[in-house]
Amino acid sequence: MYYNNPYNPISLNLNPSMNSMIISVQRGDVTGDGVPDVVYLTGIKTPDSPLVQNITLVIQDGRTGYVNYIPLKSNIGYNPTLFLGDFTGDGVKDIFISIFSGGSGGMMFYYIYSYVGNVPRLLFDYNIFNNAYDYQVIYQNYYKVEVVNLTKGLKYLIDISYNRDSDYLNEIYDENGILKEPIDGFVSPISGLYPIDFDTNGVYELQANQRISGRYSADVLGYLLTTLKWDGRRFAFNNQYVAILGAEI
Numbered sequence: 001m002y003y004n005n006p007y008n009p010i011s012l013n014l015n016p017s018m019n020s021m022i023i024s025v026q027r028g029d030v031t032g033d034g035v036p037d038v039v040y041l042t043g044i045k046t047p048d049s050p051l052v053q054n055i056t057l058v059i060q061d062g063r064t065g066y067v068n069y070i071p072l073k074s075n076i077g078y079n080p081t082l083f084l085g086d087f088t089g090d091g092v093k094d095i096f097i098s099i100f101s102g103g104s105g106g107m108m109f110y111y112i113y114s115y116v117g118n119v120p121r122l123l124f125d126y127n128i129f130n131n132a133y134d135y136q137v138i139y140q141n142y143y144k145v146e147v148v149n150l151t152k153g154l155k156y157l158i159d160i161s162y163n164r165d166s167d168y169l170n171e172i173y174d175e176n177g178i179l180k181e182p183i184d185g186f187v188s189p190i191s192g193l194y195p196i197d198f199d200t201n202g203v204y205e206l207q208a209n210q211r212i213s214g215r216y217s218a219d220v221l222g223y224l225l226t227t228l229k230w231d232g233r234r235f236a237f238n239n240q241y242v243a244i245l246g247a248e249i
Contacts, residue, residue, distance in 0.1 A: 020044050023052055028084040030115040032092040035062040037115075039095055041080045055080050055099060059115055070120050073127070074109040078102050085195050087123065088230045089203045092116050094123060096195060105217050106191040112235075124235055129208060129228075130189045137185030137212060137221075142177040143169060145185065145221055147212055147242060156242040158212070158221055163245045185214040187224060198227070205229045205238065212242070220245065 024041040031037055038060040043052035055077065057070040077099035084093040092114075099109040112124035134150040143161035148154070161169065174180055192209035199205070206228040212221045222244040228235040 020054070023055070023080050024082045026082045026084045028093040029062070030059065030084065030093050030095060031061060031063070031118055032090070032116040033063055037062040039082055039084065041082055041097065043075075043080060050078050051102070052077065052080055057095065057097065057111075057113065059095075061118060068115075068118070068120065070113070072097070072099075072109075072111060073125070074099065074101075077109055083195060085204045086202060087112060087195070087204050087206075087235075088114065088232075090116065098193065105188050106211070107189045108191055108193065110190065110193045123230075124206070126190050126193070129235075133226075135187040135224075137187060137214070139172065139179055139183040139185070139214070141173075141179055143173065145212075145214070147187070147222075147224070149224075149240065152237065152240070154240060158242065158244055160214075160221060163221075183215060185212065185219075185221065187212055188217065196227075203230075206235055 020042060022040050023043050026039045027036050028039070029036050030039060040058040041055055042058050043055040045052060053076045055072055055075040057072060059068045059070070080097065080099045083096040085096060086092060087094045095113040095115060097111040101107040101109060108126065110124060110126040111122065114121040114123055132151065136148040136150060138146045138148070140146055143159060145158045145160055147156040147158065172180055172183060188211040190208050190210055194207045195204040196207050197204050208226045208228060210224045210226070212224060213219050214221050222242050225241045225243055227238040227240070229238045
């Protein structure tokens with residue numbers, strides 16, 4: 001639900017009794033009228049904790065002085081931040097929001113909004129990305145782990161003998177390198193989303209990072225790096241790589 005309120009440069013209609021405050025602020029033209037606007041993330045600070053609740057996107061129109069309050073689906077987390085950049089190629093800055101969930105898996109919440117013509121449009125939702133691809137992570141004989149992107153038909157093979165010690169390997173392989181029992185790993189939800197202008201044309205693409213884990217979340221075997229590019233309707237799959245952890249020297 002979106003609604004307008006007159007701009008108040010002191011309080012922005014925040015409630016001091018609830019510790020509501022401005023968490024992050026950026027300036028730039030997000031409406032497309034050539035006048036710089038002010039974009040805020042506001043929220044309620046939790047006493048004696050860095051946790052922020054009721055995180056809200058707030059946009060002050062630089063020309064009219066009015067403010068729109070845009071609630072976020074996932075609005076509780078840590079270190080909410082803003083970045084303004086052109087992701088669609090229309091020459092107008094879009095609004096990139098990142099929030100750390102605080103969970104042990106390092107999961108992040110990400111949203112990207114367009115606000116051209118004072119109309120909020122959600123361009124990227126981390127939940128949609130997390131559900132877009134299906135993966136299998138399968139341990140194989142001879143210290144190999146196969147990672148399969150079932151949605152795109154892509155396969156990657158990780159040799160874990162380079163970055164796992166003998167104790168780890170001996171737990172799951174016999175002396176001949178044969179698995180003692182079948183083991184499946186998993187790909188975690190998005191843990192990093194980075195605006196990168198790969199083409200150096202002033203339009204940002206996205207690089208999404210996801211952990212490839214073995215027997216448990218902290219058993220990180222590597223990372224899936226997925227690049228996304230705006231195709232006029234959505235952020236479409238561009239390419240994907242696997243980055244593996246180096247061995248200690």
